[in-house]
Amino acid sequence: MEKESLKLNKLTVKNKTEEEEIQHENQLNFNWIEFLACLSVATTNLHTGCALGFSAILLPQLENIDEVGQLSKSQHSWIASSISIAAPFGCLFIAFTLDRIGRICTFKISLWPCAIGWLLIAVAYCPHMIIIGRLLNGFAMSIGTNSANVYMAEISNPKLRGFMMSIGSIILSFGILLMYATGLFFHWRVVAWISFIGAILPIFMTAIWTPESPLWLIYKGQDAKALKSLKFLKNSKYGLDAQTSFNEMKMIKEKKDLLINKDLENVSVFQCIAWQLSKPTVFKPALLMIIFFALQQFTGIYTFQFHAVKMLQEVTHGINIKLATLAFGTFRFILSFVATGVVHKYGRRPLCILSGIVMGITLFISGLCFHYRTSGYANLMITWTPLICMLLYISAGSIGIMLIPWIMPSEMFPTEVKGLLIGPIMGWCNTIMFVAVHFYDDFKRILGGMLGILWLYSFISILTVLFVWIFIPETHIMKLSEIEDYFKDNTVYLLRKKKIVKKEQLIV
Template sequence: MQNDMEKGDDEAAFLVEEIQRPLINTHESKGHPWMVYLTTFVAVCGSYEFGACAGYSSPTQSGITSELGLSTAQFSLFGSILTFGAMVGAITSGPIADFIGRKGAMRVYSAFCIAGWLAIYFAQGTVALDVGRLAGGYGMGAFSYVAPVYIAEIAPVELRGALTTLNQVMICTGVSVAFIIGIVLPWRVLALTGLIPCAVLILGLFFIPESPRWLAKRGAHKDFEVALQKLRGKDSDISHEATEIQDYIEELERLPKANIFDLFQKRYLRSMTIGVGLMVFQQFGGINGICFYVSNIFETAGFSPSIGTVIYALLQVVITAAGATLIDKAGRKPLLLVSAFGLVIGCLLTAIAFYLKAHHSSEKAAAILAVIGILVYISAFSVGMGAVPWVVMSEIFPINVKGAAGGLATLVNWFGAWIISYTFNFLMQWSSYGTFIIYAAINAAAIIFVIKVVPETKGRSLEEIQAAINT
């Protein structure tokens, strides 16, 4: 009889649990994502700053060279030294973000950008200009790593892709705004506008939490739970997510501390191949050559460079924003494949246009075809290959190697940017249509790489992704 009573009690408890389960799950799933949105907004101010730095030199060339008497070579140094600063920023960004935290790192990088803009504003010669540009490049390169990583670490699974993609949306917005307002603002005033996102970021950092995953890794368990609760909402049950993060951190802590040479161990080889490979294909597909010299491309093709540049700038913002809404629905891998395929088409159309022009055949049709090719190219890049590699990079590296691995991937990205921007004019002099055939071949190789190597990470926690890739 006692066994029957115990059995009845167990059944009653089970019924109560089953009745309550949908209510509990519904309550947990609601959350209060406003803090996640605020935190993301503050972080992507660093992404906007990235874009403002990258877009500054294009509309200011005539103003700076005429006022300060710079030669073409001196201005070229001013423009290109940004990339060297970014490479240094990429090397140091991961270790600094791991040592002083994501928020502390963003404060440091903001200070570099502020110093850079002020040096440019007050410049009376090439030294101050170049030092300012170098400082801004350092901050820009560092932001390119820490902003997407921080967003990925604070975002819930169902929002992570879209929120991380906002990094690229804001970069494109920063570039486009610099292009457009640079037409009407003097170059010194345009430099001052670069201070605005830094000011918003520094102020916003006082109101947002540190990355819970970084706090857990540092052993600050109480602060970790407070930060996670603040991000998920005071009424949300964070126990499952907190346990998953803590268990994964504890597993990683049993491993020896990693340095850059440890990244090439077998357990990290796949994640390194994915992260670095995507950065290689993103840059060597030609984006920075086309972006830096888009006005010259339109002019060479016989199309208005000012109209073409404005269309180019607006289109990349709109398409990148559209990609942000699709990434958590369509997934990372489909967007990469669609993007790479579109890049091949855009390059081939542009190659055909320049071939026709080189052989003096249908020059009017060649101009139209070149414009269509470039716009197809930037649309395809913006929908996937521009943003998704940064999203995937922020997801695949375990937190114990994230600093070193992310820094290396970002360095590869900036090195590729420098190679492509430096060689573009030489390639165009060699063969305008041959240049775009080379880029088409590289983007075709990217399709194969994505199919064979890149996993789908949509809808999975960071711990699940990293455990699957790195075991």
């Protein structure tokens, strides 16, 4: 008995020691300096959330108050969709600047048109000034959020990269909630001034906590600056060795240089670009993201952001729209915290699949209730079920299909082509967003009204689930170099060549 008791005591001590080691490792992995650097650039999502939510409260006010002149249907559509038509130009802009002048310099350029755009909206005396302000907002939004995502992907610990990159989702959700909450009770000009203050916040934060990406500096041959940046970000008190990280990045870069120099002797710039695009590590993720973003936009998740009040008025007949809109923004904000935790723990694929399933089901049920109500059947359940379903729809979208696609391009593309490809890919996404938002009324008319729209979005949501399940790889806790290796040999995720990656191999 004494021997058994001694063994149990030893086992208990061993388990406690292992738990303490895991807790200590997690504490070391969470680097507050790295977190503050990510948070600084993620604050640009406050402006993005404000821009996405502003039209939902602006348009109803302009209909009731003839303050900037009578709006035509065309001007209504342009005010709602102008940020998404300007965004592709911002994406093309970063295609030229992200690799040439750096991640942080590109990010800082975005802050000025953003502030000017909100200033124009706040003092607007005609619809054209509002549209110009929104165009500037869209241009700045695409530059800021995409350069911030690339920066966060490159400086984050692989184990915490999902958490760091989803901080922006919380801030974006807060921006949308801020618009709904203030817009329902204040004049739209007051709301624009609040957004202007949010737009200048990143100017001060990035001045303190954001050195340039060490990985970009290494690829540009600026080794001294890269090591200095790593020493700032990977402080020794967090158990992180800047020199070790520098040596690992340098070694990967030198291996790539040998391959590139071997294959690209005496070729032109255009041949070099064509060679890069022909690589499976480039064209495979590019094709996947082109399809993924197109599906994302036609799940209706962003169309709902721009037309929230109008859509809720149709779907949730007989309910206080102010309270419903506020509840919608609050739910989305709360769920963004949940999304940050689950992305860190469960990865990308499970969230997208669960998100799409819930979205598809709730939209289908909302369509059924809408059909019965318009057919003359009205009771308490048919009145309240659509509101609950729409809240679940936007909540599910917030933790998966709305969040994950924006994170993945910064993880999937090799460092040497990120600047070249992320701009056009995001430009494609924003172009599709413009089509989905600007022609929303046209789609509704072609499909026979709101019922057709709800069931179209439901079908696309389920189609997105199938696409993710079959094709999209899981990038959770994988190093960027490991993600690149996956695409060398794999296209269909379900048929992938499985490779075991030990936890101890995940060196920061």
